[in-house]
Amino acid sequence: MSDNHxxxxxxxxxxxxxxxxxxxxxxxxxxxxLFYGFTWSLILPVSVSVIYRFVAMSWMAVxxxxxxxxxxxxxxxxxxxxxxxxxxxxxxxxxxxxxLHDELTTAYWFHREGRSSSWINLQLHRAAVTADDLNVDQxxxxxxxxxxxxxxxxxxxxxxxxxxxxxxxxxxLEAGPPPVVAFTDADQMLLTEVERMLAEVAALQDAELPxxxxxxxxxxxxxxxxxxxxxAELEKLETxxxxxxxxxxxxxxxxxxxxxxxxxxxxxxxxxxxxxxxRAAEALRNLSTEMSDAEREQxxxxxxxxxxxxxxxxEELAEKLADAAxxxxxxxxxxxxQAMERLAQELEQLAQQQQGQEIREAAAQGLEQLxxxxxxxxxxxxxxxDEMASGDQAAAGMPQPGTQDPDALSMQAAEAGAQSAEQGQxxxxxxxxGDEIEYGAPTTLEVELLPESMELAPQSGDEPGEQLIDQPxxxxxxxxxxxxxxxxxxxxxxxxxxxxxxxxSYRALxxxxxxxxxxxxxxxx
Amino acid sequence: xxxxxxxxxxxxxxxxxxxTDEIGKRxxxxxxxxxxxxxxxxxxxxxxxxxxxxxxxxxxxxTLSEVLHLKFSRVQFTPDLMPADIIGTNVMQxxxxxxxxxxxxxxxxxxxxxxxxxxxxxxxxxxxxxxxAMQEQSVSVGRQTYKxxxxxxxxxxQNPLEMEGTYPLPEAQLDRFFMKLKIVYPDTESLHxxxxxxxxxxxxxxxxxxxxxxxxxxxxxxREVPIARPIQEYAIRLTxxxxxxxxxxxxxxxxxxxxxxxxxxxxxxxxxxxxxxLLADRVHVSCDDIRAMLLPALRHRVLLNFEGEAEQIxxxxxxxxxLANTPEPTE
Numbered sequence: 001m002s003d004n005h006x007x008x009x010x011x012x013x014x015x016x017x018x019x020x021x022x023x024x025x026x027x028x029x030x031x032x033x034l035f036y037g038f039t040w041s042l043i044l045p046v047s048v049s050v051i052y053r054f055v056a057m058s059w060m061a062v063x064x065x066x067x068x069x070x071x072x073x074x075x076x077x078x079x080x081x082x083x084x085x086x087x088x089x090x091x092x093x094x095x096x097x098x099x100l101h102d103e104l105t106t107a108y109w110f111h112r113e114g115r116s117s118s119w120i121n122l123q124l125h126r127a128a129v130t131a132d133d134l135n136v137d138q139x140x141x142x143x144x145x146x147x148x149x150x151x152x153x154x155x156x157x158x159x160x161x162x163x164x165x166x167x168x169x170x171x172x173l174e175a176g177p178p179p180v181v182a183f184t185d186a187d188q189m190l191l192t193e194v195e196r197m198l199a200e201v202a203a204l205q206d207a208e209l210p211x212x213x214x215x216x217x218x219x220x221x222x223x224x225x226x227x228x229x230x231x232a233e234l235e236k237l238e239t240x241x242x243x244x245x246x247x248x249x250x251x252x253x254x255x256x257x258x259x260x261x262x263x264x265x266x267x268x269x270x271x272x273x274x275x276x277x278x279r280a281a282e283a284l285r286n287l288s289t290e291m292s293d294a295e296r297e298q299x300x301x302x303x304x305x306x307x308x309x310x311x312x313x314x315e316e317l318a319e320k321l322a323d324a325a326x327x328x329x330x331x332x333x334x335x336x337x338q339a340m341e342r343l344a345q346e347l348e349q350l351a352q353q354q355q356g357q358e359i360r361e362a363a364a365q366g367l368e369q370l371x372x373x374x375x376x377x378x379x380x381x382x383x384x385x386d387e388m389a390s391g392d393q394a395a396a397g398m399p400q401p402g403t404q405d406p407d408a409l410s411m412q413a414a415e416a417g418a419q420s421a422e423q424g425q426x427x428x429x430x431x432x433x434g435d436e437i438e439y440g441a442p443t444t445l446e447v448e449l450l451p452e453s454m455e456l457a458p459q460s461g462d463e464p465g466e467q468l469i470d471q472p473x474x475x476x477x478x479x480x481x482x483x484x485x486x487x488x489x490x491x492x493x494x495x496x497x498x499x500x501x502x503x504x505s506y507r508a509l510x511x512x513x514x515x516x517x518x519x520x521x522x523x524x525x
Numbered sequence: 526x527x528x529x530x531x532x533x534x535x536x537x538x539x540x541x542x543x544x545t546d547e548i549g550k551r552x553x554x555x556x557x558x559x560x561x562x563x564x565x566x567x568x569x570x571x572x573x574x575x576x577x578x579x580x581x582x583x584x585x586x587x588t589l590s591e592v593l594h595l596k597f598s599r600v601q602f603t604p605d606l607m608p609a610d611i612i613g614t615n616v617m618q619x620x621x622x623x624x625x626x627x628x629x630x631x632x633x634x635x636x637x638x639x640x641x642x643x644x645x646x647x648x649x650x651x652x653x654x655x656x657x658a659m660q661e662q663s664v665s666v667g668r669q670t671y672k673x674x675x676x677x678x679x680x681x682x683q684n685p686l687e688m689e690g691t692y693p694l695p696e697a698q699l700d701r702f703f704m705k706l707k708i709v710y711p712d713t714e715s716l717h718x719x720x721x722x723x724x725x726x727x728x729x730x731x732x733x734x735x736x737x738x739x740x741x742x743x744x745x746x747x748r749e750v751p752i753a754r755p756i757q758e759y760a761i762r763l764t765x766x767x768x769x770x771x772x773x774x775x776x777x778x779x780x781x782x783x784x785x786x787x788x789x790x791x792x793x794x795x796x797x798x799x800x801x802x803l804l805a806d807r808v809h810v811s812c813d814d815i816r817a818m819l820l821p822a823l824r825h826r827v828l829l830n831f832e833g834e835a836e837q838i839x840x841x842x843x844x845x846x847x848l849a850n851t852p853e854p855t856e
Contacts, residue, residue, distance in 0.1 A: 088755075092855050101811035106753040119751050122530050123808045 186508030554715030570703020781833030
């Protein structure tokens with residue numbers, strides 16, 4: 001009983017000491033590993049800061065990177081803090097630290113395994129005495145990890161790079177908004193045209209432009225959307241445009257023409273086949289005055305059939321068709337003529353809607369071109385970023401956009417994809433410069449006529465020959481002294497200039513280009 | 526509070542010190558060898574002493590036998606030595622009535638301490654005659670098995686194998702030696718002391734300080750020392766690390782070792798560790814004890830392959846690499 005009590009007390013003494021040691025070890029480990037992990041993690045923001053010094057980033061990219069970094073650090077920190085050591089591990093550590101020859105390891109293992117014998121009890125007792133004699137505070141005194149200096153250095157560098165407004169730093173806090181796209185003037189014009197066409201389509205259908213469509217158009221015109229947002233808006237517009245489709249009307253006209261083939265109304269059939277509803281209305285009026293009784297009966301049957309077909313999609317037309325068929329059936333010529341007149345008027349109304357279909361297709365094409373323009377512009381965003389970075393290198397003697405000669409600036413103003421390098425954004429419009437055309441000085445060519453070999457008039461007895469003479473060329477062949485100048489036109493724009501057909505959205509660009517390089521006063525072609 | 530175990534430990538340490546001090550009166554500069562001899566003796570093991578001739582191997586063993594109250598015999602192994610010469614043989618005898626009968630005449634093996642001097646000069650057949658005695662502590666002649674008196678302790682000396690006229694010991698016999706101790710040339714100071722003691726008229730006398738019973742009690746005490754599993758795990762890892770293609774094997778082991786240490790090697794590490802722990806006044810074995818036992822306990826159990834033999838790799842080099850690169854088990 002006494003031995004058991006003594007053994008329990010010894011075990012408790014050992015465990016108590018080991019618990020204290022384990023706590024100290026954990027504190028030391030957590031401190032060490034947090035410094036270690038934090039130091040390594042600092043390499044990411046410092047590297048990004050150095051890169052950011054030369055390559056600008058949007059605030060979104062900065063926010064995402066910072067968020068990911070903080071998240072990673074937090075996960076690492078929590079994992080490190082939550083990881084716990086074992087008492088056996090603590091025993092092993094203290095045995096090494098205090099040169100105890102595995103005394104506490106052995107004692108704790110015996111305790112944990114529940115081993116007992118007189119020898120083991122003696123070992124436990126001796127280990128307990130040793131554990132009591134240990135000065136844990138001295139053995140595991142807190143000290144600053146050696147890595148702390150590196151951590152502090154990196155942290156200071158990070159702060160200097162990002163928070164101190166020095167001439168050679170660029171603060172993350174100054175990061176711009178995400179690259180936005182705004183339509184060029186040409187695209188804006190196209191957008192306005194699309195809006196007009198859409199309004200016209202809606203008007204032809206006796207409707208107003210849906211509010212969602214108006215909203216989408218307004219957002220696009222206001223600009224400051226990301227490329228993805230602009231594309232989404234354009235897709236939304238295309239979807240809504242499909243709702244204004246008049247394909248059903250064409251289908252109905254085909255059905256009507258087919259149904260009428262059993263009658264003698266050839267002019268009406270031709271008009272419907274040609275989808276010319278105005279002509280169809282006129283043919284119907286003529287038919288109402290020239291029909292025989294048999295033809296009237298045939299037409300009545302056909303009109304009833306068509307009325308049934310049109311019932312779902314074209315309710316008013318179906319009513320007029322049914323009315324005409326009914327009047328034809330009654331045999332009252334005047335009433336029948338009036339009913340046919342009403343039907344003709346309805347067809348004329350539908351003809352107006354049909355015109356809207358062509359406008360709709362043009363509007364759809366316009367939207368498609370705007371989408372294409374956005375896709376092309378996305379390739380230029382990188383170039384914009386590079387150009388922006390080159391603006392930072394102005395201090396190193398590199399030419400800045402603002403110091404370019406007026407000719408180059410006028411070229412830039414004419415480019416739809418030109419961007420404001422000074423603003424450091426991917427704005428594809430050129431606020432200020434792009435709105436107003438600047439013309440360069442008229443081009444003059446210094447022409448020097450080439451020396452020319454002239455055939456001399458043969459003299460008597462002499463063979464005709466050539467002699468080099470130094471006089472203005474009679475053939476007007478000339479030599480032009482020139483210096484090679486690199487073009488400011490991008491590859492994409494150069495391709496456009498070479499193209500046989502110019503996409504609608506780039507017409508304004510091309511026009512401005514030729515206006516800019518052309519002689520003054522002659523830019524109105 | 527002094528317990529019975531404390532007293533046992535104190536007696537163990539006292540007897541050990543008495544014996545080694547007594548040997549130290551005559552043997553100079555070989556304290557570690559003497560300690561190794563005693564550890565093997567207390568571990569119920571046998572010792573193979575290797576060293577060039579003239580370093581005092583035989584004298585050391587002779588002194589040990591003088592210190593102990595034990596029966597000592599010496600066999601000088603030569604190429605023409607036969608097994609019967611060491612085991613003994615049946616000799617025809619005639620009784621007073623004139624009847625003839627065979628009587629077993631015990632050989633020199635029937636002693637407590639047997640010095641097998643220059644064991645590698647005998648043929649393998651004769652060397653193998655020791656096998657049963659060393660492991661079973663008994664001798665079989667014909668159909669009769671004779672138990673040897675305990676403690677039974679074989680001390681074999683051998684010259685380095687590269688010397689002419691030697692036969693390498695069979696692997697099975699090598700494994701039966703608890704330790705292989707290498708006797709190195711003594712340093713200048715030790716040589717001075719040796720000359721001072723051996724070139725005078727009287728050699729220092731040694732007294733018998735330990736009896737067989739005391740030895741047997743010390744053996745029991747040593748075996749009582751507990752060992753925790755993590756420490757035992759370390760001994761096992763070290764043993765396994767000597768095996769090529771084991772998970773703990775080092776590249777040097779894979780390259781030069783044919784066979785690693787047997788489980789007897791691990792036993793030697795642990796039992797030797799226990800004795801060392803007692804000598805250090807501890808009642809538990811530590812990894813330090815296991816480490817200290819590694820070279821003497823395993824060097825003769827690591828068998829080199831052809832490449833190792835050809836490059837004359839010293840097993841100690843391999844074991845030192847194993848020791849340096851086998852971590853202690855941790856949680």
